[in-house]
Amino acid sequence: MRDRVGYYRNEDELEESFKPWFRSLVQDFKILSKEEVPDFADWGTFYRTISLDPGVYLDYLYTECLLRGVEFRRKSVHHVREVATIALPAGAKPGIVVNCTGLWASKLGGVVERNLVPMRGQLVIVENQSNGIYYLSGDGTFRKEIGECCYVIERPAGGGTALGGCSYESWDVTPDMALAERIMKRAIKICPQLVPEGAGIEALRVIRHQVGLRPVRNGGPRIEGEVLQDKELGNLHVVHCYGSGGFGFQASYGMANKALKLVVEALGGQKS
Template identity: 35%
Template sequence: MSPNKSYDAVVLGAGVLGLSSALELAEKGLRVVVVARDLPEDLTSTGFASPWAGANWSSFATSEAERRRDTITFRHFERLSKTMPDLVRPADSAYMWNEEGVYGEQWYQDLTPNYRFLKGDELPRGFKHGIGFHTFTLDAPRYLGYLASQVRSRGIPVIRYRVSSLDEAYSLPGIGAVDLVINATGLGARTLLGVEDSLVHPVRGQTVLVKAPHVRKNINHKDAHERPEEKCYIIPRPGPEGHVILGGVQQAGRWDTQPEPDTARRIIERALKACPELSTDGTVEGVEIVSHNVGLRPSREGGIRLELEERVIGNGTDGRLVPHGATGGRGRQVAVVHAYGIGPAGYQSSKGVGEEVADLAVGYVRRRAAKAKL
């Protein structure tokens, strides 16, 4: 940390990963500023995915790193649920299927309380197999607002500014020179000059938000449906509104953000088969619809990119279309911690990702400081 600079790091992106990373960096003693095109208050913006998430802890981790991040976040939600139940609420989950071998034991059986195979009257009518466990549900927009309030309460500015190149971020107007950037730009990493990651792509999601305060259990129907990209899940949100998210679809490569009426009807019809209590009379028309939602999950082939990259900026030889004067010095050695491409796992991995980002960042700052003393 240099006493001659206002900030040690710029975080690009104010979604769930950007804000979580900013908090962890501040906890480690770094002076941070968050810069983003879309701010946490932009809850109707389709420019970023965080406001539209179903947002429950429902891990599909396959690697040790993913399991570690999800475990850290599960414990974090566990703590929050005890003091802020309208933000994070404990909930029973039931994952159900009929076709033999579709689903089975999960890695988190020793992490989540009351993990068990469902039998008899624990299964809704028409289902043969299931697992149950205790987990947590979130209200995604409210949780995003909570993170933003935590960030600002620590004196971290959250600034609306559209950055077109990674190099710009090291010397932004009104912020000054920094040597470290956190790249939490989500889908923006595909076109951000200096990153231009062609592995990044959207996975379109569509959900229906309904009012059903008596529905309190997460339900996920795991059998394949007639359209392979369509899914069936039911996620009750915490809070007094009694809202429940019905989903959904996973459509890779689609950028359109308008809800499709036929898709919405199929979502509700599938949800009613798994949970008839959603409707006052058992029909689609008996479901109290609050809104139709579409979000673009920031996915990446091969999974999240979470790593430190050391770079040299302002050398004038890389051919990038960087705005004039944006590099703040020729041949300057800097670094970026990339944290993008999480796909649908953003909320359930957020605390773990933030801690990992902070560890990489602090390691770089300490190595740089030690080198400067030599």
């Protein structure tokens, strides 16, 4: 568990209108008064929550799947029907395809999701420790409306600290070094313990600059089943599960559980 501190300006969000859906799910939630936050903020929040290192966590999930007999194959496909025939014995009919292609559902034949947009996110991963998670709603140099944001996320198990960030529509995955500099300066502002007292971004030990594209879907995630008609395969059952945007890890268990129910229904099974 990690401490999570959020700093807010009234011009970005008023305390009385702040009603987080997760309030009852986290530990020790409380509102911070003006006297409890730095001068650049009007109020804040504090609670304890989970933090993870995506690389470590994904390796764990991968290992758990292997232990349960899941077979992984790396292959390029252009249409969802191609997935249905991979590794099938001659003459066998596919049971079901679960489409978790994320942003690439916008380009996959048989799907071509028009409501998906690539929401660019940029991070600076540093060795420095933040001893917590921090967020700032705005400071006059940026607002979420212009696609830049400010947060610091400590990654456990030696994963360093992620400094962010941005969120705007783009397919460009080339790091913007000017943005990286702004990210680092803002991170030190809201989390001064990242560096020795009085030091600047030169004291940040940068591991890498990282850009990712969040699979944001207008209308929210798509978790539904459909039957595709195919001359060779007949009725091909497909369950779609994609479009989580920037909350994929957070929503993964709930989305997977709903998708699993659709798979069981499509196969004519009973819920255990």
